[in-house]
Amino acid sequence: xxxxxxxxxxxxxxxxxxxxxxxxxxxxxxxxxxxxxxxxxxxxxxxxxxxxxxxxxxxxxxxxxxxxxxxxxxxxxxxxxxxxxxxxxxxxxxxxxxxxxxxxxxxxxxxxxxxxxxxxxxxxxxxxxxxxxxxxxxxxxxxxxxxxxxxxxxxxxxxxxxxxxxxxxxxxxxxxxxxxxxxxxxxxxxxxxxxxxxxxxxxxxxxxxxxxxxxxxxxxxxxxxxxxxxxxxxxxxxxxxxxxxxxxxxxxxxxxxxxxxxxxxxxxxxxxxxxxxxxxxxxxxxxxxxxxxxxxxxxxxxxxxxxxxxxxxxxxxxxxxxxxxxxxxxxxxxxxxxxxxxxxxxxxxxxxxxxxxxxxxxxxxxxxxxxxxxxxxxxxxxxxxxxxxxxxxxxxxxxxxxxxxxxxxxxxxxxxxxxxxxxxxxxxxxxxxxxxxxxxxxxxxxxxxxxxxxxxxxxxxxxxxxxxxxxxxxxxxxxxxxxxxxxxxxxxxxx
Amino acid sequence: xxxxxxxxxxxxxxxxxxxxxxxxxxxxxxxxxxxxxxxxxxxxxxxxxxxxxxxxxxxxxxxxxxxxxxxxxxxxxxxxxxxxxxxxxxxxxxxxxxxxxxxxxxxxxxxxxxxxxxxxxxxxxxxxxxxxxxxxxxxxxxxxxxxxxxxxxxxxxxxxxxxxxxxxxx
Numbered sequence: 143x144x145x146x147x148x149x150x151x152x153x154x155x156x157x158x159x160x161x162x163x164x165x166x167x168x169x170x171x172x173x174x175x176x177x178x179x180x181x182x183x184x185x186x187x188x189x190x191x192x193x194x195x196x197x198x199x200x201x202x203x204x205x206x207x208x209x210x211x212x213x214x215x216x217x218x219x220x221x222x223x224x225x226x227x228x229x230x231x232x233x234x235x236x237x238x239x240x241x242x243x244x245x246x247x248x249x250x251x252x253x254x255x256x257x258x259x260x261x262x263x264x265x266x267x268x269x270x271x272x273x274x275x276x277x278x279x280x281x282x283x284x285x286x287x288x289x290x291x292x293x294x295x296x297x298x299x300x301x302x303x304x305x306x307x308x309x310x311x312x313x314x315x316x317x318x319x320x321x322x323x324x325x326x327x328x329x330x331x332x333x334x335x336x337x338x339x340x341x342x343x344x345x346x347x348x349x350x351x352x353x354x355x356x357x358x359x360x361x362x363x364x365x366x367x368x369x370x371x372x373x374x375x376x377x378x379x380x381x382x383x384x385x386x387x388x389x390x391x392x393x394x395x396x397x398x399x400x401x402x403x404x405x406x407x408x409x410x411x412x413x414x415x416x417x418x419x420x421x422x423x424x425x426x427x428x429x430x431x432x433x434x435x436x437x438x439x440x441x442x443x444x445x446x447x448x449x450x451x452x453x454x455x456x457x458x459x460x461x462x463x464x465x466x467x468x469x470x471x472x473x474x475x476x477x478x479x480x481x482x483x484x485x486x487x488x489x490x491x492x493x494x495x496x497x498x499x500x501x502x503x504x505x506x507x508x509x510x511x512x513x514x515x516x517x518x519x520x521x522x523x524x525x526x527x528x529x530x531x532x533x534x535x536x537x538x539x540x541x542x543x544x545x546x547x548x549x550x551x552x553x554x555x556x557x558x559x560x561x562x563x564x565x566x567x568x569x570x571x572x573x574x575x576x577x578x579x580x581x582x583x584x585x586x587x588x589x590x591x592x593x594x595x596x597x598x599x600x601x602x603x604x605x606x607x608x609x610x611x612x613x614x615x616x617x618x619x620x621x622x623x624x625x626x627x628x629x630x631x632x633x634x635x636x637x
Numbered sequence: 638x639x640x641x642x643x644x645x646x647x648x649x650x651x652x653x654x655x656x657x658x659x660x661x662x663x664x665x666x667x668x669x670x671x672x673x674x675x676x677x678x679x680x681x682x683x684x685x686x687x688x689x690x691x692x693x694x695x696x697x698x699x700x701x702x703x704x705x706x707x708x709x710x711x712x713x714x715x716x717x718x719x720x721x722x723x724x725x726x727x728x729x730x731x732x733x734x735x736x737x738x739x740x741x742x743x744x745x746x747x748x749x750x751x752x753x754x755x756x757x758x759x760x761x762x763x764x765x766x767x768x769x770x771x772x773x774x775x776x777x778x779x780x781x782x783x784x785x786x787x788x789x790x791x792x793x794x795x796x797x798x799x800x801x802x803x804x805x806x807x
Contacts, residue, residue: 198796299773316750319794323748323770367775474774477715479765482772484745489695512745512799515773543695543713552713586714587645593666594689595709595716596642597650597673602698602706603720604658606682611704621726626704632656 144168144219144449147245149187150208150233151223154517155425156183157503159221162441164188171215173208175201177511182503189215200513202226203325205233212242219243219448221425221441225296225515228424230326245448247403247423249293256398257418260391265410265417267333277314280332281307289335292317294326296424297515298369303335333419338569339412340379341365341419344392345432347443348401349453354393355443357436358462359385360406360428361566364557366480366573371550372557373428373468375435378528378566384416396421404444410570427520430501431468434524436460465531466524469539469558473516475548476583479576484512488546493538497524497531510547518549532564556582604629641722644709737762737781739806743797747771749778752793752804758786760806767803780806 146169149159156172160183163170172187175194184190191211195201202208203226212220220237222228222244234244250256251269258264266284270293271277281288290313292300300320302313318328345357361377362370377385392407399421408420429440438455447453474480490506501520504510510518521542523535539555560582562568572578602608609629616623641649650666664671676693677686684696698718699708705728706718720728743749751768760766760780767778787807791797 297773299770319750320770369774473772479777479779480774481776482745482774484772491695512747512771540712545695545697545710545713549713552715555713583715587716589646591711591714592644592646592716593648593671594694595644595711595718596640596646596648597664597666597671597689598684598687598696598698598709598711599644599706599718599720600640600642600650600652601658601673601675601687602684602700602709603723604652604656605678605684607679608683608698608700608704608706611700611702613704615703621723622705622728625723629656 143451144217144243144445146171146215146217147219147221147445148173148191148208148212148215148217149183149221149223150202150211151221151226151228152178152181152183152202152514154183154501154503154520155223155225155427157186158429158501159183159223159425159441160186162439162445163221165439166442166445168445171211171217173202173211177509177513181508191215197325199323199325202514205230205236208233209236209240212237213240217242219245219445221245221445224424224427228296229294243448245403245445246425247401247405247421249423250399250401250421253399253421254418257395260395260398262388262391262395262418263415265334265336265419268331270329270331272327272329274311274314277310277330277332281310284332284334287335287337289333290314290317291331291333292321292326293329293331294321294324295368297427297517298367300324301368336410336412336417336570338571339363339410339417340377341408341570342377342380342411342416343406343408343422343426343428344388345404345406345426345429345440346392346396346401347404347440347447347453347455348396349447350402350450351452352397353453354396355438355453355455355457355460356389356392357432357438357440357460359388360426360431362428363570364563364568364572365570369472370427371470371472371554371573373431373470374528374531375428375431375466376462380411381414384411384414388416403448404440427470427517428468430499430520430522431466434466434499434522435462435464437463464524464526465528466522467531467535467558468523469521469535469554471518471521471542471544471554472550473510473518473547474550476550476553476579477548479579480550482512482516483548484510484516485547486510487518487544489543491541491543492519493521493541497534498522498538499524506546518544528566532558552586553579553582556586559585606630639722639724640720643719643721644716647721739782739784739787741766741778741781741803741806743769743799743801743803744776745769745771746796746798747776748796749791749793749803750775752789754786754789754804756786756789760784760786769797769803778803782806 148171171189193201193207321328360375364372409416499522525531609626612626674688697710765777784806787805
């Protein structure tokens with residue numbers, strides 16, 4: 143086991159990594175930018191090192207700062223978490239030169255080719271492209287619609303769907319600009335895009351001796367602009383025969399890729415066929431869902447394998463207990479076209495109890511920074527069957543109240559309530575349209591609450607807060623002004 | 638006092654003639670009686686937690702610049718609010734509310750990555766006129782009112798701080 147692991151990330155994913163390192167008995171160190179100084183992950187780590195950025199963008203993307211911090215604190219491994227530098231070959235290389243292990247698998251340049259050799263279906267696509275001329279000339283072999291993705295993309299940025307030739311150059315330039323903002327090279331991959339497919343991912347662990355463990359698949363179709371909103375395991379849509387075929391092909395694939403550690407093998411499933419899409423070597427946001435279902439702690443096993451330990455868990459011993467649903471809550475306002483809502487959390491009333499797990503690095507009074515991603519918490523619901531897990535999640539979400547910032551809670555409640563979700567039929571394009579957003583939000587309203595809202599609105603007119611504001615702007619002597627005046631002067635009134 | 642309030646539907650009801658609502662009171666609505674208690678208010682006096690017919694509900698009320706409530710959240714679910722009448726006096730929104738400012742400012746620090754309009758273009762309230770990239774998301778810049786694009790202060794590719802003026806609608 144490593145002696146000391148430096149976590150090069152922040153927020154919830156960093157808090158989970160710090161916990162895993164400490165549970166393994168190793169020392170934990172973490173890098174932080176000033177605004178994260180009081181955060182849960184930084185408080186939990188044994189050691190905290192401040193980093194600053196050389197250029198304008200965030201220090202969490204500054205390879206030099208992270209490497210220097212690792213050397214400075216004497217870490218023998220760095221866990222990059224999810225996003226930021228998790229896919230950085232530059233970071234992997236510079237750490238390797240100093241004898242420090244990066245706990246993340248890098249993208250294999252021939253993954254698609256090797257997948258095809260294993261008999262897996264693949265979508266037409268390119269290898270990594272570095273220039274517009276390469277992009278332009280690759281399109282003919284792929285066709286539209288296609289997805290253009292930055293190599294370093296994750297969690298929603300750096301990916302665009304292109305529906306026809308006229309959209310291609312603007313989309314490419316946009317993705318390149320995003321790469322520049324994130325301080326990563328403008329390297330993209332093009333793939334045929336299947337509209338409204340089901341996205342299914344298999345978590346896989348493999349050690350240096352070639353022992354492979356394939357864990358139950360996770361359905362990750364409920365997305366918005368490539369940002370995962372809800373996951374569940376096992377998948378409600380994957381047919382048994384197809385599952386069997388994929389599960390038996392994956393070990394040979396990861397052996398051919400010489401994967402050491404953890405990866406998520408991603409498929410797009412459409413029309414009864416599964417198409418290999420990606421091998422993502424960074425820890426995925428849904429690791430907690432797999433952990434609840436199987437009792438396998440993916441981050442811990444990933445760290446063990448990276449330190450050279452043998453994978454001791456065998457597939458036969460992995461239990462699948464019931465069904466897990468995981469919801470990611472973001473600081474964005476579904477009522478305002480999902481606009482980002484950074485700010486200070488006021489009330490934070492999270493559900494808890496039987497079968498409910500909250501992954502949160504924030505609580506009331508904490509600030510959601512405008513400089514990082516909008517992920518706030520992950521809520522997991524676990525029960526014996528899918529129907530029961532859906533009910534459990536529906537009730538848990540209805541009990542979850544956050545204010546001070548707007549969050550995606552309302553739209554998540556509407557999705558979990560929807561007939562499409564209950565039937566397990568949601569595909570990757572479900573949240574594509576404005577119409578869908580509006581109709582989902584409308585579905586949360588009912589006529590009884592409509593009356594109550596009207597009542598609360600009228601009641602609000604009679605509060606001090608309203609009255610002061612009204613008196614400041616209403617015409618002197620008007621009815622509104624008179625009402626407000628009565629409210630503010632009530633102590634002086636006689637009955 | 639009689640109120641006519643439109644949320645999604647129109648409702649008429651009567652609140653007791655008093656100004657101190659800190660104890661339980663009854664409201665008549667559509668022939669039924671509703672028991673109401675204000676349980677908690679925020680520091681500024683705005684409503685925070687209410688009890689309606691024995692049901693506890695966290696609330697949030699958004700107000701227009703003139704102080705009239707325009708949105709109520711019941712346990713996070715949003716309802717539009719329009720106070721149409723108090724007693725027999727009708728309130729018409731345009732005569733009471735100041736028209737929304739034509740200044741379009743950045744809600745949070747980020748980068749303007751797209752502008753879909755030019756100076757002179759006509760826009761409608763609610764129309765998406767650009768993209769502000771922040772928090773790893775593309776946030777839509779939305780026109781606050783109808784009008785014509787008067788000036789564009791920040792061009793595509795420029796970084797903005799919170800409250801920076803991006804453009805003006807005249």
